[in-house]
Amino acid sequence: MNQLEKRIIRLENRLKTYRIIFGSALTVFAAIMLMSHNNKPSVPEVIQAKAFEVVDNYGNVLLKLNKEDGNGCFTTYTNTGKKLVKLFTSTGGGGAINSFDENGEINFKVTKTIGGGGYMALFNSDRNEIVEFGATNNNTGYFNLNDKDGKKIAWLTYTENGGGYFALLNDDIETIRLSTPSEGGRVGISNKRNNRVVYMGTQDDLDGNITISNASGSKLGSIPANY
Incomplete structure:
Protein backbone atom coordinates (compact mmCIF):
# COMPACT_ATOMS: atom_id res chain seq x y z
CA MET A 1 0.00 0.00 0.00
CA ASN A 2 1.52 3.25 -1.12
CA GLN A 3 1.58 6.51 0.80
CA LEU A 4 -1.41 8.00 -1.06
CA GLU A 5 -3.69 5.12 -0.19
CA LYS A 6 -2.71 5.37 3.46
CA ARG A 7 -3.69 9.07 3.51
CA ILE A 8 -7.04 8.32 1.89
CA ILE A 9 -7.82 5.67 4.52
CA ARG A 10 -6.94 8.07 7.35
CA LEU A 11 -9.18 10.75 5.83
CA GLU A 12 -12.08 8.30 5.58
CA ASN A 13 -11.64 7.27 9.21
CA ARG A 14 -11.65 10.90 10.35
CA LEU A 15 -14.74 11.59 8.27
CA LYS A 16 -16.56 8.68 9.96
CA THR A 17 -15.57 10.05 13.37
CA TYR A 18 -16.84 13.54 12.48
CA ARG A 19 -20.11 12.08 11.25
CA ILE A 20 -20.61 10.20 14.53
CA ILE A 21 -19.85 13.31 16.60
CA PHE A 22 -22.09 15.53 14.49
CA GLY A 23 -24.91 12.99 14.53
CA SER A 24 -24.70 12.60 18.29
CA ALA A 25 -24.70 16.37 18.85
CA LEU A 26 -27.69 16.76 16.55
CA THR A 27 -29.57 14.04 18.45
CA VAL A 28 -28.86 15.65 21.82
CA PHE A 29 -29.90 19.08 20.54
CA ALA A 30 -33.15 17.68 19.14
CA ALA A 31 -33.88 15.95 22.45
CA ILE A 32 -33.29 19.16 24.42
CA MET A 33 -35.56 21.17 22.11
CA LEU A 34 -38.28 18.54 22.35
CA MET A 35 -38.09 18.43 26.14
CA SER A 36 -38.16 22.22 26.43
CA HIS A 37 -41.36 22.39 24.40
CA ASN A 38 -43.06 19.61 26.32
CA ASN A 39 -42.18 20.80 29.86
CA LYS A 40 -44.26 23.69 31.26
CA PRO A 41 -42.35 26.34 33.19
CA SER A 42 -42.27 25.72 36.93
CA VAL A 43 -44.18 28.32 38.95
CA PRO A 44 -43.72 28.47 42.74
CA GLU A 45 -46.93 28.32 44.74
CA VAL A 46 -45.63 30.64 47.47
CA ILE A 47 -43.04 33.41 47.35
CA GLN A 48 -41.70 34.45 50.75
CA ALA A 49 -39.62 37.47 51.68
CA LYS A 50 -39.31 39.91 54.58
CA ALA A 51 -40.01 42.89 52.32
CA PHE A 52 -41.02 43.59 48.74
CA GLU A 53 -40.77 46.81 46.73
CA VAL A 54 -41.98 47.93 43.30
CA VAL A 55 -39.87 50.69 41.73
CA ASP A 56 -40.05 52.73 38.54
CA ASN A 57 -37.35 53.07 35.88
CA TYR A 58 -35.48 55.54 38.08
CA GLY A 59 -35.46 53.42 41.23
CA ASN A 60 -38.22 55.38 43.01
CA VAL A 61 -40.25 53.14 45.34
CA LEU A 62 -43.92 53.11 44.30
CA LEU A 63 -45.18 50.23 46.45
CA LYS A 64 -43.83 48.56 49.56
CA LEU A 65 -44.84 45.39 51.39
CA ASN A 66 -43.06 45.02 54.70
CA LYS A 67 -43.39 44.43 58.44
CA GLU A 68 -44.21 47.32 60.77
CA ASP A 69 -44.50 46.93 64.56
CA GLY A 70 -44.63 43.17 64.15
CA ASN A 71 -47.51 43.17 61.65
CA GLY A 72 -47.93 43.41 57.90
CA CYS A 73 -47.93 46.79 56.16
CA PHE A 74 -48.80 47.85 52.60
CA THR A 75 -47.91 51.37 51.38
CA THR A 76 -48.10 53.08 47.99
CA TYR A 77 -46.09 56.19 47.07
CA THR A 78 -45.87 58.89 44.45
CA ASN A 79 -42.73 58.97 42.29
CA THR A 80 -41.44 61.71 44.60
CA GLY A 81 -41.70 59.50 47.70
CA LYS A 82 -44.94 60.90 49.18
CA LYS A 83 -47.37 58.43 50.75
CA LEU A 84 -50.67 57.87 48.96
CA VAL A 85 -52.33 54.90 50.70
CA LYS A 86 -51.25 52.91 53.75
CA LEU A 87 -52.77 49.70 55.13
CA PHE A 88 -51.41 48.84 58.56
CA THR A 89 -52.25 47.80 62.13
CA SER A 90 -53.48 50.52 64.50
CA THR A 91 -52.22 50.96 68.05
CA GLY A 92 -55.32 49.16 69.29
CA GLY A 93 -54.52 46.09 67.21
CA GLY A 94 -57.15 46.55 64.49
CA GLY A 95 -56.67 47.03 60.79
CA ALA A 96 -56.32 50.62 59.55
CA ILE A 97 -56.33 52.49 56.24
CA ASN A 98 -54.94 55.99 55.75
CA SER A 99 -55.32 57.94 52.53
CA PHE A 100 -53.06 60.92 51.71
CA ASP A 101 -53.05 63.76 49.19
CA GLU A 102 -50.33 64.35 46.60
CA ASN A 103 -48.17 66.01 49.27
CA GLY A 104 -48.36 63.10 51.68
CA GLU A 105 -50.82 64.86 54.04
CA ILE A 106 -53.62 62.86 55.67
CA ASN A 107 -57.08 63.02 54.05
CA PHE A 108 -58.98 60.02 55.33
CA LYS A 109 -58.73 57.41 58.12
CA VAL A 110 -60.43 54.10 58.75
CA THR A 111 -59.66 52.03 61.85
CA LYS A 112 -61.30 50.87 65.10
CA THR A 113 -62.56 52.77 68.13
CA ILE A 114 -61.09 52.24 71.61
CA GLY A 115 -64.18 50.37 72.73
CA GLY A 116 -64.38 48.30 69.55
CA GLY A 117 -66.16 48.81 66.26
CA GLY A 118 -65.39 50.93 63.23
CA TYR A 119 -64.15 54.51 63.02
CA MET A 120 -63.85 56.84 60.03
CA ALA A 121 -62.57 60.43 59.80
CA LEU A 122 -62.15 63.07 57.09
CA PHE A 123 -59.65 65.94 57.23
CA ASN A 124 -59.53 69.34 55.52
CA SER A 125 -56.54 70.89 53.77
CA ASP A 126 -55.28 72.21 57.13
CA ARG A 127 -55.20 68.61 58.45
CA ASN A 128 -58.00 69.32 60.93
CA GLU A 129 -60.60 66.62 61.40
CA ILE A 130 -63.94 67.88 60.09
CA VAL A 131 -66.05 64.68 60.03
CA GLU A 132 -65.93 61.69 62.37
CA PHE A 133 -68.27 58.75 62.76
CA GLY A 134 -68.11 55.28 64.20
CA ALA A 135 -69.20 53.03 67.06
CA THR A 136 -69.52 54.07 70.71
CA ASN A 137 -68.53 51.98 73.74
CA ASN A 138 -72.00 50.39 73.86
CA ASN A 139 -71.96 49.57 70.12
CA THR A 140 -74.23 52.46 69.12
CA GLY A 141 -73.33 54.72 66.22
CA TYR A 142 -72.18 58.33 66.55
CA PHE A 143 -71.51 61.18 64.13
CA ASN A 144 -69.48 64.35 64.76
CA LEU A 145 -69.27 67.38 62.48
CA ASN A 146 -66.48 69.89 63.18
CA ASP A 147 -65.65 73.39 61.95
CA LYS A 148 -62.54 74.31 59.96
CA ASP A 149 -60.47 74.38 63.16
CA GLY A 150 -61.56 70.91 64.27
CA LYS A 151 -64.02 72.11 66.94
CA LYS A 152 -67.24 70.14 67.25
CA ILE A 153 -70.35 71.94 65.95
CA ALA A 154 -72.82 69.03 65.65
CA TRP A 155 -73.12 65.71 67.45
CA LEU A 156 -75.52 62.86 66.77
CA THR A 157 -75.56 59.79 69.03
CA TYR A 158 -77.80 58.09 71.63
Missing part, protein backbone atom coordinates in the same frame (compact mmCIF):
# COMPACT_ATOMS: atom_id res chain seq x y z
CA THR A 159 -79.27 58.80 75.06
CA GLU A 160 -78.26 56.67 78.03
CA ASN A 161 -81.78 55.33 78.58
CA GLY A 162 -82.45 54.77 74.90
CA GLY A 163 -83.37 56.92 71.94
CA GLY A 164 -81.49 59.45 69.87
CA TYR A 165 -79.55 62.54 70.87
CA PHE A 166 -78.65 65.52 68.68
CA ALA A 167 -76.73 68.62 69.76
CA LEU A 168 -75.55 71.81 68.07
CA LEU A 169 -72.47 73.42 69.59
CA ASN A 170 -70.63 76.72 69.55
CA ASP A 171 -67.21 77.05 71.16
CA ASP A 172 -67.58 73.50 72.53
CA ILE A 173 -70.85 74.39 74.33
CA GLU A 174 -74.05 72.52 73.49
CA THR A 175 -76.48 75.36 72.89
CA ILE A 176 -79.30 73.27 71.40
CA ARG A 177 -80.12 69.72 72.50
CA LEU A 178 -82.74 67.38 71.11
CA SER A 179 -83.29 63.97 72.67
CA THR A 180 -85.81 61.15 72.52
CA PRO A 181 -85.70 59.19 75.80
CA SER A 182 -88.29 56.55 76.57
CA GLU A 183 -90.71 59.17 78.04
CA GLY A 184 -90.84 61.23 74.81
CA GLY A 185 -89.16 64.08 72.99
CA ARG A 186 -87.24 66.90 74.69
CA VAL A 187 -85.63 70.14 73.51
CA GLY A 188 -83.23 72.29 75.52
CA ILE A 189 -81.64 75.64 74.61
CA SER A 190 -78.64 77.04 76.48
CA ASN A 191 -76.79 80.37 76.35
CA LYS A 192 -73.06 80.82 75.83
CA ARG A 193 -72.54 80.41 79.60
CA ASN A 194 -73.88 76.87 79.21
CA ASN A 195 -76.96 77.74 81.30
CA ARG A 196 -80.25 76.34 80.03
CA VAL A 197 -82.71 79.13 79.33
CA VAL A 198 -85.49 77.23 77.50
CA TYR A 199 -86.81 73.72 77.98
CA MET A 200 -89.71 72.04 76.21
CA GLY A 201 -90.56 68.39 76.34
CA THR A 202 -92.05 65.38 78.02
CA GLN A 203 -91.66 64.96 81.77
CA ASP A 204 -91.15 61.69 83.62
CA ASP A 205 -94.93 61.46 84.23
CA LEU A 206 -95.43 61.88 80.46
CA ASP A 207 -96.95 65.38 80.83
CA GLY A 208 -95.74 68.19 78.60
CA ASN A 209 -93.77 71.13 79.97
CA ILE A 210 -92.27 74.43 78.85
CA THR A 211 -89.85 76.23 81.17
CA ILE A 212 -88.18 79.61 80.69
CA SER A 213 -85.08 80.57 82.72
CA ASN A 214 -82.89 83.67 83.06
CA ALA A 215 -79.26 84.02 81.97
CA SER A 216 -78.08 82.34 85.17
CA GLY A 217 -80.33 79.34 84.60
CA SER A 218 -82.86 80.26 87.32
CA LYS A 219 -86.48 79.50 86.38
CA LEU A 220 -88.64 82.47 85.48
CA GLY A 221 -91.82 80.59 84.66
CA SER A 222 -93.22 77.37 83.26
CA ILE A 223 -96.29 75.84 81.72
CA PRO A 224 -97.87 74.19 83.66
CA ALA A 225 -96.95 76.52 86.51
CA ASN A 226 -96.35 73.72 89.00
CA TYR A 227 -93.25 72.44 87.14
Whole structure:
Protein backbone atom coordinates (compact mmCIF):
# COMPACT_ATOMS: atom_id res chain seq x y z
CA MET A 1 0.00 0.00 0.00
CA ASN A 2 1.52 3.25 -1.12
CA GLN A 3 1.58 6.51 0.80
CA LEU A 4 -1.41 8.00 -1.06
CA GLU A 5 -3.69 5.12 -0.19
CA LYS A 6 -2.71 5.37 3.46
CA ARG A 7 -3.69 9.07 3.51
CA ILE A 8 -7.04 8.32 1.89
CA ILE A 9 -7.82 5.67 4.52
CA ARG A 10 -6.94 8.07 7.35
CA LEU A 11 -9.18 10.75 5.83
CA GLU A 12 -12.08 8.30 5.58
CA ASN A 13 -11.64 7.27 9.21
CA ARG A 14 -11.65 10.90 10.35
CA LEU A 15 -14.74 11.59 8.27
CA LYS A 16 -16.56 8.68 9.96
CA THR A 17 -15.57 10.05 13.37
CA TYR A 18 -16.84 13.54 12.48
CA ARG A 19 -20.11 12.08 11.25
CA ILE A 20 -20.61 10.20 14.53
CA ILE A 21 -19.85 13.31 16.60
CA PHE A 22 -22.09 15.53 14.49
CA GLY A 23 -24.91 12.99 14.53
CA SER A 24 -24.70 12.60 18.29
CA ALA A 25 -24.70 16.37 18.85
CA LEU A 26 -27.69 16.76 16.55
CA THR A 27 -29.57 14.04 18.45
CA VAL A 28 -28.86 15.65 21.82
CA PHE A 29 -29.90 19.08 20.54
CA ALA A 30 -33.15 17.68 19.14
CA ALA A 31 -33.88 15.95 22.45
CA ILE A 32 -33.29 19.16 24.42
CA MET A 33 -35.56 21.17 22.11
CA LEU A 34 -38.28 18.54 22.35
CA MET A 35 -38.09 18.43 26.14
CA SER A 36 -38.16 22.22 26.43
CA HIS A 37 -41.36 22.39 24.40
CA ASN A 38 -43.06 19.61 26.32
CA ASN A 39 -42.18 20.80 29.86
CA LYS A 40 -44.26 23.69 31.26
CA PRO A 41 -42.35 26.34 33.19
CA SER A 42 -42.27 25.72 36.93
CA VAL A 43 -44.18 28.32 38.95
CA PRO A 44 -43.72 28.47 42.74
CA GLU A 45 -46.93 28.32 44.74
CA VAL A 46 -45.63 30.64 47.47
CA ILE A 47 -43.04 33.41 47.35
CA GLN A 48 -41.70 34.45 50.75
CA ALA A 49 -39.62 37.47 51.68
CA LYS A 50 -39.31 39.91 54.58
CA ALA A 51 -40.01 42.89 52.32
CA PHE A 52 -41.02 43.59 48.74
CA GLU A 53 -40.77 46.81 46.73
CA VAL A 54 -41.98 47.93 43.30
CA VAL A 55 -39.87 50.69 41.73
CA ASP A 56 -40.05 52.73 38.54
CA ASN A 57 -37.35 53.07 35.88
CA TYR A 58 -35.48 55.54 38.08
CA GLY A 59 -35.46 53.42 41.23
CA ASN A 60 -38.22 55.38 43.01
CA VAL A 61 -40.25 53.14 45.34
CA LEU A 62 -43.92 53.11 44.30
CA LEU A 63 -45.18 50.23 46.45
CA LYS A 64 -43.83 48.56 49.56
CA LEU A 65 -44.84 45.39 51.39
CA ASN A 66 -43.06 45.02 54.70
CA LYS A 67 -43.39 44.43 58.44
CA GLU A 68 -44.21 47.32 60.77
CA ASP A 69 -44.50 46.93 64.56
CA GLY A 70 -44.63 43.17 64.15
CA ASN A 71 -47.51 43.17 61.65
CA GLY A 72 -47.93 43.41 57.90
CA CYS A 73 -47.93 46.79 56.16
CA PHE A 74 -48.80 47.85 52.60
CA THR A 75 -47.91 51.37 51.38
CA THR A 76 -48.10 53.08 47.99
CA TYR A 77 -46.09 56.19 47.07
CA THR A 78 -45.87 58.89 44.45
CA ASN A 79 -42.73 58.97 42.29
CA THR A 80 -41.44 61.71 44.60
CA GLY A 81 -41.70 59.50 47.70
CA LYS A 82 -44.94 60.90 49.18
CA LYS A 83 -47.37 58.43 50.75
CA LEU A 84 -50.67 57.87 48.96
CA VAL A 85 -52.33 54.90 50.70
CA LYS A 86 -51.25 52.91 53.75
CA LEU A 87 -52.77 49.70 55.13
CA PHE A 88 -51.41 48.84 58.56
CA THR A 89 -52.25 47.80 62.13
CA SER A 90 -53.48 50.52 64.50
CA THR A 91 -52.22 50.96 68.05
CA GLY A 92 -55.32 49.16 69.29
CA GLY A 93 -54.52 46.09 67.21
CA GLY A 94 -57.15 46.55 64.49
CA GLY A 95 -56.67 47.03 60.79
CA ALA A 96 -56.32 50.62 59.55
CA ILE A 97 -56.33 52.49 56.24
CA ASN A 98 -54.94 55.99 55.75
CA SER A 99 -55.32 57.94 52.53
CA PHE A 100 -53.06 60.92 51.71
CA ASP A 101 -53.05 63.76 49.19
CA GLU A 102 -50.33 64.35 46.60
CA ASN A 103 -48.17 66.01 49.27
CA GLY A 104 -48.36 63.10 51.68
CA GLU A 105 -50.82 64.86 54.04
CA ILE A 106 -53.62 62.86 55.67
CA ASN A 107 -57.08 63.02 54.05
CA PHE A 108 -58.98 60.02 55.33
CA LYS A 109 -58.73 57.41 58.12
CA VAL A 110 -60.43 54.10 58.75
CA THR A 111 -59.66 52.03 61.85
CA LYS A 112 -61.30 50.87 65.10
CA THR A 113 -62.56 52.77 68.13
CA ILE A 114 -61.09 52.24 71.61
CA GLY A 115 -64.18 50.37 72.73
CA GLY A 116 -64.38 48.30 69.55
CA GLY A 117 -66.16 48.81 66.26
CA GLY A 118 -65.39 50.93 63.23
CA TYR A 119 -64.15 54.51 63.02
CA MET A 120 -63.85 56.84 60.03
CA ALA A 121 -62.57 60.43 59.80
CA LEU A 122 -62.15 63.07 57.09
CA PHE A 123 -59.65 65.94 57.23
CA ASN A 124 -59.53 69.34 55.52
CA SER A 125 -56.54 70.89 53.77
CA ASP A 126 -55.28 72.21 57.13
CA ARG A 127 -55.20 68.61 58.45
CA ASN A 128 -58.00 69.32 60.93
CA GLU A 129 -60.60 66.62 61.40
CA ILE A 130 -63.94 67.88 60.09
CA VAL A 131 -66.05 64.68 60.03
CA GLU A 132 -65.93 61.69 62.37
CA PHE A 133 -68.27 58.75 62.76
CA GLY A 134 -68.11 55.28 64.20
CA ALA A 135 -69.20 53.03 67.06
CA THR A 136 -69.52 54.07 70.71
CA ASN A 137 -68.53 51.98 73.74
CA ASN A 138 -72.00 50.39 73.86
CA ASN A 139 -71.96 49.57 70.12
CA THR A 140 -74.23 52.46 69.12
CA GLY A 141 -73.33 54.72 66.22
CA TYR A 142 -72.18 58.33 66.55
CA PHE A 143 -71.51 61.18 64.13
CA ASN A 144 -69.48 64.35 64.76
CA LEU A 145 -69.27 67.38 62.48
CA ASN A 146 -66.48 69.89 63.18
CA ASP A 147 -65.65 73.39 61.95
CA LYS A 148 -62.54 74.31 59.96
CA ASP A 149 -60.47 74.38 63.16
CA GLY A 150 -61.56 70.91 64.27
CA LYS A 151 -64.02 72.11 66.94
CA LYS A 152 -67.24 70.14 67.25
CA ILE A 153 -70.35 71.94 65.95
CA ALA A 154 -72.82 69.03 65.65
CA TRP A 155 -73.12 65.71 67.45
CA LEU A 156 -75.52 62.86 66.77
CA THR A 157 -75.56 59.79 69.03
CA TYR A 158 -77.80 58.09 71.63
CA THR A 159 -79.27 58.80 75.06
CA GLU A 160 -78.26 56.67 78.03
CA ASN A 161 -81.78 55.33 78.58
CA GLY A 162 -82.45 54.77 74.90
CA GLY A 163 -83.37 56.92 71.94
CA GLY A 164 -81.49 59.45 69.87
CA TYR A 165 -79.55 62.54 70.87
CA PHE A 166 -78.65 65.52 68.68
CA ALA A 167 -76.73 68.62 69.76
CA LEU A 168 -75.55 71.81 68.07
CA LEU A 169 -72.47 73.42 69.59
CA ASN A 170 -70.63 76.72 69.55
CA ASP A 171 -67.21 77.05 71.16
CA ASP A 172 -67.58 73.50 72.53
CA ILE A 173 -70.85 74.39 74.33
CA GLU A 174 -74.05 72.52 73.49
CA THR A 175 -76.48 75.36 72.89
CA ILE A 176 -79.30 73.27 71.40
CA ARG A 177 -80.12 69.72 72.50
CA LEU A 178 -82.74 67.38 71.11
CA SER A 179 -83.29 63.97 72.67
CA THR A 180 -85.81 61.15 72.52
CA PRO A 181 -85.70 59.19 75.80
CA SER A 182 -88.29 56.55 76.57
CA GLU A 183 -90.71 59.17 78.04
CA GLY A 184 -90.84 61.23 74.81
CA GLY A 185 -89.16 64.08 72.99
CA ARG A 186 -87.24 66.90 74.69
CA VAL A 187 -85.63 70.14 73.51
CA GLY A 188 -83.23 72.29 75.52
CA ILE A 189 -81.64 75.64 74.61
CA SER A 190 -78.64 77.04 76.48
CA ASN A 191 -76.79 80.37 76.35
CA LYS A 192 -73.06 80.82 75.83
CA ARG A 193 -72.54 80.41 79.60
CA ASN A 194 -73.88 76.87 79.21
CA ASN A 195 -76.96 77.74 81.30
CA ARG A 196 -80.25 76.34 80.03
CA VAL A 197 -82.71 79.13 79.33
CA VAL A 198 -85.49 77.23 77.50
CA TYR A 199 -86.81 73.72 77.98
CA MET A 200 -89.71 72.04 76.21
CA GLY A 201 -90.56 68.39 76.34
CA THR A 202 -92.05 65.38 78.02
CA GLN A 203 -91.66 64.96 81.77
CA ASP A 204 -91.15 61.69 83.62
CA ASP A 205 -94.93 61.46 84.23
CA LEU A 206 -95.43 61.88 80.46
CA ASP A 207 -96.95 65.38 80.83
CA GLY A 208 -95.74 68.19 78.60
CA ASN A 209 -93.77 71.13 79.97
CA ILE A 210 -92.27 74.43 78.85
CA THR A 211 -89.85 76.23 81.17
CA ILE A 212 -88.18 79.61 80.69
CA SER A 213 -85.08 80.57 82.72
CA ASN A 214 -82.89 83.67 83.06
CA ALA A 215 -79.26 84.02 81.97
CA SER A 216 -78.08 82.34 85.17
CA GLY A 217 -80.33 79.34 84.60
CA SER A 218 -82.86 80.26 87.32
CA LYS A 219 -86.48 79.50 86.38
CA LEU A 220 -88.64 82.47 85.48
CA GLY A 221 -91.82 80.59 84.66
CA SER A 222 -93.22 77.37 83.26
CA ILE A 223 -96.29 75.84 81.72
CA PRO A 224 -97.87 74.19 83.66
CA ALA A 225 -96.95 76.52 86.51
CA ASN A 226 -96.35 73.72 89.00
CA TYR A 227 -93.25 72.44 87.14
